[in-house]
Amino acid sequence: MGRLSFVTTARSAGARCGLMQTRRGPVQTPVFMPVGTQASVKGLTPEEVAGLGAELVLANTYHLMLRPGCQVVAGLGGLHCFMGWQGPILTDSGGYQVFSLSGLRRLDEEGVSFRSHLDGELMRLTPEAVVAAQEELDSDLMMVLDECPPAGAARGYLEQALARDARWAARALAARSEKGGALLGIVQGGVYYDLRARSVESVCALDMDGFALGGLSVGEAKEEMMEVIARTAPLLPADKPVYLMGVGEPADLVRCVGLGVDMFDCVLPTRMARNGTLLTARGRLNLRNARYKDDPQPVEEACGCYTCRGYSRAYLRHLFMARELLSYRLNTIHNLYYVLQLMAGLRRAIVQDAYESFARGFFSCLEEGRGEEALPN
C-alpha cells in the first residue's frame, strides 16, 4: 500500500465524501482533526478521542521539537506509541508556530532561524529538517515547510514567498525517506486569486500526496476567505485530499465542506471548551452565564455525548466557576463530540445528495438560537 490514497465516494452540490487510506487505516472525509498540540488532545485519553468518533488527530511538530524533542519521541517508538493513539496522525511543519509564537526569526533561502518560546534557545528549521523531524515522530501525514505571511501582506512580498515556498516544497519532497509518511503541499497566495492559482500550479507540479490551503483564517474577512476557497479548491486535482488548515468554527465547517474541502483542524472546539463555551446546534452556550446556576437540563437535550447524558448545565457551570479539572474535560468531550457529529452528519447528507438541505437546516437552527443566551429557554 502506498502512503496515501484518496477516492471520492459521493458528491452533493460542491461537497464530496471520500475515503482516505493512510498507513494506519482508513479515514472518512470530510474529516475534522482534533488537535493534540503536545502529543495530547487536552484533557482526554486517546481512547476517549477515538470514542468521540475521531479517526485522525493532529500534533504540532514545533511544540514536540522543543519538548520533549523529536529524537526523544523517536527513541520511545514514535508519536503513536508515545501518546497511545493507534490511528493516523497528521503533523504540521512547525512553520506556522515559528511565525506566530517564537521570537526573533530570520528567514533566508535555506530556512528560518528562531528562538524557542520556551527557553529562548536558537533553533533552525529547513525544509529538510522539518521532514526529518516529522519522520522521527513517525507522522502519517506530513506537511512541507512554508512561510506563513500575515493577512494583509503586500502582493510583492507574497510573490517572493510563493517562489521560495515552491523551492522548499521540492526540497521537502526530495528529503523524504523511503519510510516517510505522506507529504502534503501547501497553497499560499493570500487573498490574490491569481497568486493562489500560481501557487496551485507550482505545488501541483510536484508529486504531493495532498494539498492544503494555507494562510487563511489569519485575520482576513470571512467572506474573503470563503471566496479564496471557492476559487482555489476547484483548481486542485480531484484525486487528492484538500485540507483547510486552522478552520473549525461549525458554520465555517459546513460552508467549506460545500466548497469541496476534505480535511480540517482547529483548536476552537477544545479551546472554547476550556473557556467554558459549549457548541450547540442553536449557537454557543457560555457557562459563565448565571442563568445556568440551577439549570437541571443537559447542555443539549438531543446530544448523545457523555457530558450531556450524565450532567446538568448547573453542574457544568459549577465545575467551571470552581475551576475544577473535570470541567475542561467534560466541556471538551461535548465540543469535540458536537463537531465530530457535525462532520458525520455532513458525510451522511452528501451520501444522500442532500448537502444543501443539510446546510439550510444547520443555518436555520443556528439562526433560531441567536440571542438565546439572553433569554430563558
Add this chain to the structure above:
Amino acid sequence: MGRLSFVTTARSAGARCGLMQTRRGPVQTPVFMPVGTQASVKGLTPEEVAGLGAELVLANTYHLMLRPGCQVVAGLGGLHCFMGWQGPILTDSGGYQVFSLSGLRRLDEEGVSFRSHLDGELMRLTPEAVVAAQEELDSDLMMVLDECPPAGAARGYLEQALARDARWAARALAARSEKGGALLGIVQGGVYYDLRARSVESVCALDMDGFALGGLSVGEAKEEMMEVIARTAPLLPADKPVYLMGVGEPADLVRCVGLGVDMFDCVLPTRMARNGTLLTARGRLNLRNARYKDDPQPVEEACGCYTCRGYSRAYLRHLFMARELLSYRLNTIHNLYYVLQLMAGLRRAIVQDAYESFARGFFSCLEEGRGEEALPN
C-alpha cells in the same frame, strides 16, 4: 434499614476488617475515601473513581456551601445526583475549613462566624446549620461541627473547647431530621491522653453512628499522633466505625490500620498527583526528575492501573512538564489506584490474619526503595 451499621468481620493484631452498611450500599473497611472537595474528585469522572475501587467519597460542606450553595445542590436533587456519584458520600462539617481557610472568624457558644475565602461574605456556622446543610446535600455520613484547635494549643484552651464540642455534638444530634444521614461525633483533645479520654466519654454518651479522631496530622510530631491514636482508638465502642480525619500518607495508612482505624480521607494522593509525584511501593517518584525524560518503563511494572498499563514515565514526565491537563488525570488515577489497592491489600491481609507480615513487607519494600530517585533503576 438504619442510617449506618457496622460489623467487624475479621481481626489481625490491632487491625480489623468491617462491613459498614450505609443508606447507599455497603462499604468494606478499612476504607480510604478519595476527596471530592467541590463535588468532584479532581480530574476524574465518578465512573473512573468507582472503577479505581473507591466505595465511599468525601465532599467538603464548607466549599459547597460557598459555591454553588447547598440549597442549589438540594434543588438539583442532592449531591449524588449533582455530581453523578451513585455510592455513599461522607461530608465534613465545614469547621476545619473555617479554621484553616476563612478569614476573620469569631467563635461563641452558639457557633462560629467567618468570612468566605471566596468573596469575603460574612457567614455563620452553628451545629444545627451544619447538619441542615449536610442534609440539603443529602449526605450519607455527616460530621458534627467542632472546633479545630491548632497543634500546640494550650491545655486550658483545649479543655474549654472540648466542653463546648460536647454541647455542640448534642445540639447536632437533636437537629438531625428523620431523613438525615448517619452522624459521626469527633474526639478532640490534642496530644493530651486524658483529654482524649474525656472527649471519648462525652462523645460516646451521645447516640452517634460512628466516631472520628480529629485534630491530628495538624502539625504535631508523627510519633505523637501515633501514640494518641494507639491510646484513644481502644477506648471507642467496638461496634462503631473509627475514622481518622485527614490522614493518607501510605505508611500512615498501614500503621493506623494496625491501630484499629477503619476510615481515612486525605488530599495527599490526589494533590501529590497534580504536583507530579507518584506513589509507588518503593517510595515516591517525582516526574520533574530529568532521568525520566526517555524512560520507557511504566511508573510501576507491577501496577495494574490505566496509567501504568498504557503510558511510559517519559510520556508522563512530558505531560507534566508541558502542563497538559491529561497529566493531572493520569497521575491522579495512578495515585488513587495505589492507595485503594493498598487498602484492599490490608483488608485481604487482615482476613488472613496476616496484618503484621503485610506491614513488614510494606515497610521493607519502602526501605529498599529509599534514595532510588537519585539512582538509575
